[in-house]
Amino acid sequence: MQKPHPIRTFVITGIALFMVALDNLIVTNALPEIRVDLDTGLEGLEWTVNAYTLTFAVLLLPASAIADRYGRRRLFIGGLAVFTLASAGAALAPGIGTLIAARAVQGAGGAVVLPLTLTLLAAAVPPARRGVAIAAWSTMSGLGVALGPVLGGAITEYAAWQWIFWINVPVGAVLLALAPGFLTESRGAARRLDAPGTLLVTGGLLGVVLGLVRGNEHGWTSGQVLGSIVLGAVLLAAFVGYELRAREPMLPMRLFRARGFAVVNAVMLAMGAGMFGATFLLVQFLQGVNHMSPLETGIRTLPWTAMPILVAPLTAPLIARLGVRAVLTLALASQAAGLAWLASVISPDVTYGALVPAFVLAGTGMGLFFPPAARSALGFAPPEMAGVASGVSNAARQLGTVFGIAVLGAVFSARGGFTSPQAFTDGLLPALWIAAGLIAAAALATLAIPAHLPVQGEAVSAPAPAPTKARR
Template identity: 50%
Template sequence: MTVLTKSGSDAASGSESSGGRKVPIAIAMVAASLPMFMATLDNLVMTSALPVIEKELNASVGQLQWFMNAYTLCFATLMLSATTLGDRWGRRKMFVFGIGLFTAASIASALSTTPSLLIAARAFQGAGAAAIMPLSLTLLVAAVPEAKRAMAIGVWGGVSGLGIAMGPVVGGAVVDGFSWQGIFWINVPVAIVAVPLALYALRESTGRTQPLDLPGVALAGLGVFLAVWGIVHGNDEGWGSLGVVASLVGSAVALALFVLREMTTSHPVMPLRLFRSRSFSMANVIGLTFSIGIFGAVFLLSQYLQIVMGYSP
């Protein structure tokens, strides 16, 4: 088996764990990919359980949407900030912290007895996933020799896609065989394996230290939150109602201020110059349309198949 050998700090010719041990590349790939798989799985693992949770917690359709949105909003808003903090405090340290936060929030989700508690727990889950997802790739690249990085990144991307694809399937099987709480309890044994594995196989590293763009994070989060709030409540309250219109207008203003902030600050959380790259811009457009399609379709389809068609989870 190919192993990582010690050769200073450059991963191009090999790497080692923090204790100087020779670590097989396969082990390093599992250490970086397993927590990421857990985080991506939870994007959609809940969809198959929504009809069951609706009955047990007496949740409204709007609350069902927030069960999903609370996770993805925190995940998307805090991802770049978590990367910056990892560069400053240590990427492996932040990675392990994300696993711990994600696991604690999973336990809180499983123990939730009201929709509000579940929404709050899902938000913390998303915050933990925000530290796991980007740093897993950074740590993986540092742990693999340059000649094998393309292969490692391909495997990482495949595992990420597998997590999204398997989410509804795993969720349905767990709900049908155990209970809806089981979709969160399964994260605990994964974390018990993932944390010591990361500490063993992935070495600590830091990056260029720069100030955290807190105003940029706040404006991006507020803009997306208000947009989702207006869309979720549009059907119930009316698209012309004051609350919905105010949310959508507030979102447009916040996002415009976010772009202005990123154009003028010396340390942007989202460097807009990256969009000059056609490949980068197209990748984001494809990612956006994919997410709209898959998340929107699975959210509705899982409820249609169970409530209307009468299928089990």
């Protein structure tokens, strides 16, 4: 078998990771242009973001199982091809429905590519250099998230919003040409694909989010909205029941018997909902009310979006001195304070200078949050389930984004709209206060996390159930 080459592997996986991470936020500064060009409203914009995030979150765990069974390089190349083709489809979209469909397919491709970038890289690097490789991997991801709004704004302003998707096509084509020769095939322990669990959780989440997004337009007690939310809740309950009994579940429920793991993932969900739901509306405020151009919006939000890259190196010494729980509490309190600051100063004629301290505070909190959250998610899970635990925490944050955009979008629609700067501000204010309150509640919830991570090998979840008699 061909020996993996660390540098070549990093080139392919690093660029692919950057491209997928970029697409999480690159679309945000293009949303006002998309709204006008495709003649859509808030619901269409919500689905432009949520279609990508929802499929990405739901398919993260099953994608890893498929890759372990059929080959990681093979699935990586397949996911990259899907992502690239869907990017072209999004660029060519003649209407909002086609754009949403293409974004959903893009999310499916991204869900395959992103976890495999780390798996392939870790397998190619000697154990002694693995820490350096993972740090480089994290840097590529952080750069993609930080530069997404700036690049999206620049492309939208100087070309057209379609080019935020077109740029993926040549990059993806080059990676597809190089990947077969640069990457080495590998497999993990063959695991059964949990198709029923995947279908149940996808249908359940889709039903709940669809109801939340359409509630204001069609009425919260209408059969369409109420039926969608109820059906989604029933499917999610069925998913939990099925996973408790499945032989090889996509989401092993015994992980949540560890209090630390359960609370950390709940906090991850709340953080994604509050922070990224608020970002979705704030970007449109800066362009629609403050009359910033797309590029100007991207640059002026850098005190928020780029702060995590600057703050991340401080997390290791802080965790060593204070512990993961204290750093998580501090991170969430900073984010909540930043959003509350924004809510207290936002008005149709607010100056940019009044927003900068809040941006810095919220960005600092984000930078302090992710390293201890990831460390806790892995630390409170059994070592043999580290891969699944990492996938669950990533999925929780992505699902939080979906629900945050849906819920805060509903609050915005109920109290305001796009008709005037004052109407937009009237809708934005309560949404910001709700986001701040949600993250403040998450900060309080961190106090339930055990003060210290378990020692390696120590049991972190309830004992496995006693073996039952084999069935004939």
